[in-house]
Amino acid sequence: MAQWGESMNRLINLLARLPGIGPKTAQRLAFHLITQDMAQVQNLAKAMIEAKERMGYCSICFHLSEKDPCEICQDSRRDQSTICVVSDSRDVLAMEKTREYPGLYHVLQGAIIPSAGIGPDRLRIKELVARLTTGTVTEVIVATNPNIEGETTAMYLSRLIKPMGVRVTRIAHGLPVGGDLEYADEVTLTRSLMGRRELS
Amino acid sequence: MAQWGESMNRLINLLARLPGIGPKTAQRLAFHLITQDMAQVQNLAKAMIEAKERMGYCSICFHLSEKDPCEICQDSRRDQSTICVVSDSRDVLAMEKTREYPGLYHVLQGAIIPSAGIGPDRLRIKELVARLTTGTVTEVIVATNPNIEGETTAMYLSRLIKPMGVRVTRIAHGLPVGGDLEYADEVTLTRSLMGRRELS
Numbered sequence: 001m002a003q004w005g006e007s008m009n010r011l012i013n014l015l016a017r018l019p020g021i022g023p024k025t026a027q028r029l030a031f032h033l034i035t036q037d038m039a040q041v042q043n044l045a046k047a048m049i050e051a052k053e054r055m056g057y058c059s060i061c062f063h064l065s066e067k068d069p070c071e072i073c074q075d076s077r078r079d080q081s082t083i084c085v086v087s088d089s090r091d092v093l094a095m096e097k098t099r100e101y102p103g104l105y106h107v108l109q110g111a112i113i114p115s116a117g118i119g120p121d122r123l124r125i126k127e128l129v130a131r132l133t134t135g136t137v138t139e140v141i142v143a144t145n146p147n148i149e150g151e152t153t154a155m156y157l158s159r160l161i162k163p164m165g166v167r168v169t170r171i172a173h174g175l176p177v178g179g180d181l182e183y184a185d186e187v188t189l190t191r192s193l194m195g196r197r198e199l200s
Numbered sequence: 201m202a203q204w205g206e207s208m209n210r211l212i213n214l215l216a217r218l219p220g221i222g223p224k225t226a227q228r229l230a231f232h233l234i235t236q237d238m239a240q241v242q243n244l245a246k247a248m249i250e251a252k253e254r255m256g257y258c259s260i261c262f263h264l265s266e267k268d269p270c271e272i273c274q275d276s277r278r279d280q281s282t283i284c285v286v287s288d289s290r291d292v293l294a295m296e297k298t299r300e301y302p303g304l305y306h307v308l309q310g311a312i313i314p315s316a317g318i319g320p321d322r323l324r325i326k327e328l329v330a331r332l333t334t335g336t337v338t339e340v341i342v343a344t345n346p347n348i349e350g351e352t353t354a355m356y357l358s359r360l361i362k363p364m365g366v367r368v369t370r371i372a373h374g375l376p377v378g379g380d381l382e383y384a385d386e387v388t389l390t391r392s393l394m395g396r397r398e399l400s
Binding site: 007018027030032033041042048050051053065089 | 207218220232236238244246247252253255267289
């Protein structure tokens with residue numbers, strides 16, 4: 001790549017460090033950027049720095065937000081008795097898209113991964129427990145991912161929180177809507193069977 | 201996405217304008233960026249602006265370069281009698297990777313696309329013709345893409361340059377190495393047949 005010059009190589013290398021961006025895509029992106037107007041490049045550079053500057057974590061639920069507390073925690077119309085626990089700020093957005101959840105959130109900022117040495121102390125679990133001590137919250141919905149780490153985290157939370165007299169529920173496992181029974185894995189299908197409900 | 205704040209939305213929207221980056225990837229990239237250290241974000245922002253500032257087009261061959269003339273045009277060890285014509289600066293890099301081409305380049309910065317109103321005057325064709333008037337160049341290898349636009353451009357260049365007494369060649373069409381005859385399209389296979397060579 002020597003023919004493109006040092007500044008270009010540096011940009012390509014930095015872009016290639018972004019998640020999901022391989023060397024080929026990084027090259028295409030860099031090429032695209034330098035063929036844009038300087039104003040557009042500056043716009044993007046500025047937007048990156050501004051977002052980094054302004055965004056922070058809500059001190060109550062640890063969701064990414066420009067405001068602290070975040071808009072959801074500040075919204076008194078939301079059901080203060082339910083907390084939905086998720087691993088990641090992006091999961092809050094996914095839940096909000098359903099427009100079906102009226103309660104609050106708590107972002108763990110990860111999941112328990114014993115093999116990687118990530119224990120409960122690395123997550124925002126003690127902050128969650130602190131939120132439960134006031135007695136306002138009556139249900140914690142554990143919406144960690146349906147994988148080993150998410151399940152481990154869910155089990156841990158359940159054992160920790162249930163003794164506090166707070167109801168702990170787990171989002172349902174089953175076949176995705178629009179999915180195909182034939183292609184479902186056995187574990188999902190078993191869970192789907194176990195979670196069967198009376199048709200009304 | 202209202203929950204992530206305005207600065208984040210702006211960043212996501214700008215990222216989603218990059219080629220090959222959809223809204224979902226833009227969100228993932230923005231999320232990744234703001235969870236990095238400020239120094240890293242500033243590094244990337246700076247690299248973008250610096251690359252844009254420093255990179256320009258070589259005034260001889262119109263390849264993207266920090267230097268003018270570019271390193272290839274400045275390299276006296278390269279065969280000055282051959283010019284390989286490509287559509288895009290990225291094609292120069294692809295050719296250079298083969299380490300098999302010792303000559304010079306000329307980047308057209310596009311191809312003739314009549315349906316989009318892109319005629320020969322929009323490309324760096326008159327600059328190519330000017331390079332041929334000195335008599336140093338004896339062969340022009342047309343390495344535009346093997347699609348309709350590339351072929352149209354190749355035909356146009358051939359008709360324009362041959363009368364100047366310069367040999368005009370076209371890179372070979374055929375089956376890609378490692379390809380499968382069974383899955384080759386008819387046109388490629390026909391070209392592959394037509395371009396057959398004596399086995400030594």
